[in-house]
Amino acid sequence: MTAAALSANGSSPASTRGEVSIRDLSKSFRIAGRDFPVIRNLNVAIGAGESLVIVGASGSGKTTLLRILAGLETADAGDVRVSGRQVSGVGAERAMIFQEPRLLPWVNVLGNVAFGLELRQGARKVPRREAEAQARHYLSLVGLTDFADAFPRQLSGGMAQRVGIARALAVQPEILLLDEPFGALDAMTRITMQNELTRIWHEEQVTMVLVTHDLEEAVYLADRVLVLPKEKHRAPRLLDIDLPRPRDRSSPAFTRYREALLQEFGLH
Template sequence: MNVRIDDRLLKNDSEVRRVGVAISVDHVSRAFDINGRPLAVLHDISLDITAGEFVVIVGASGCGKSTLLRLIAGLDMPNAGAVFVGGSKVVGPGLDRGIVFQDHRLLPWLTAEENVAAALIARGVPKAERLDVARRYLALVGLTGFETAYPSQLSGGMAQRAAIGRALANDPDVLLLDEPLGALDALTRLKLQNEIVRLSAKNPKTIVLVTHDIEEAVFFADRIVVMDAKPGRIRRIIPVDLPRPRDRSSPGFVALRSAVLDEFIDETH
């Protein structure tokens, strides 16, 4: 699993590209000014993510997980280092990356299908086709029958489905998920976890997901990236070689879940 196809480093003026690497976080640091003083949030993060890989980032609240995801999304820029997606240096958001946050961020004055259709404008989908394409993506995320519902008429889980459908609608290579299920009740979360596994099997993407739910991390990940705080840095990367679909009650799953949990309980690292 996750065997790097080719590790040659190809360099020119503005590019670093490793064949088979979808995302390269290259010695990235980020600090914010707090009352005129710099607060180091991320320190010297380097991480290569293979095309098609599902990477899950876990770490204590405030350790910089969202900041790292925003840097990959191009919603923020590093103070040092660079992020490369598909071989190109990230200089801003792009259609090659879809992002979903903990809150759905759907526009409340648009229906579910209009929300997804609005995202298609950026891809240049002709107006006449947008609603059709939007409905296809809503069907993909299990929202058939709710196309014309407004966000306020959807449950939390349904609204997150719509947000995932919207992120997928531009067919990005990379899907960035920042605690997308964090605000949902336990049963809805389980259901959507299964749904995300189904979607990623049907329509493979490179996925980076942030969570503080250890079970969710073991359920999804090819690799779990454990972060340390103050400043945020990578403590450990744990490969997850469990067969898929994953059985949460299998001995291998349970053992790995408790091993990852120990990473958090044992703060002497």
């Protein structure tokens, strides 16, 4: 299996919705008076509607990269653009799904899904009834129509995470950022959720950037896998997952991709 070289990003001023371009991105953290680089000169282009999965050991900067895309962290150097617009600070067009569902415990499920829409003000303000209708639509997309009036503490971990996904989709984002979204779920629920996410991603045709440390999850969900090495002198690598969907986790080709990823970490 050959890992594709990083595609040099051609400068196209007319970007389409959902396209991501990351150029010469660097970020380091200052810990105890010393600078620790976590991302060094990263260049990646993500196509509209693509599913990019980022894998890497802890400390490889995968979550930092996602937080920079979300606007929760600022890069030291480089240029990050989503749909052609430079990322500066948070924005509702980049919806983030966290490892924990992060639902508001005092609001019912429907209210949580509508949360992002209700925040809109001024010209973009959504009438309450419209926000609710849209929330109901996305709640049915994640299969939780019957739980609209439930409160978060009444939900299982998998259900709560579905609500989080519905909340993210309800704002109709240009790009979906997922930070180890199924890391806290049990193995069976995780597989169900991966299937669900594939279906939703296919239906919504949204660009998806997902961080995980689960290599099987990476092969199952990704169009391309970005491998971030922990040793900063090594260059990040991109691996195309050329498998038809829905993917068969037990097929030989699937296993070969998984082994190729293991090799990237020197674990094979």
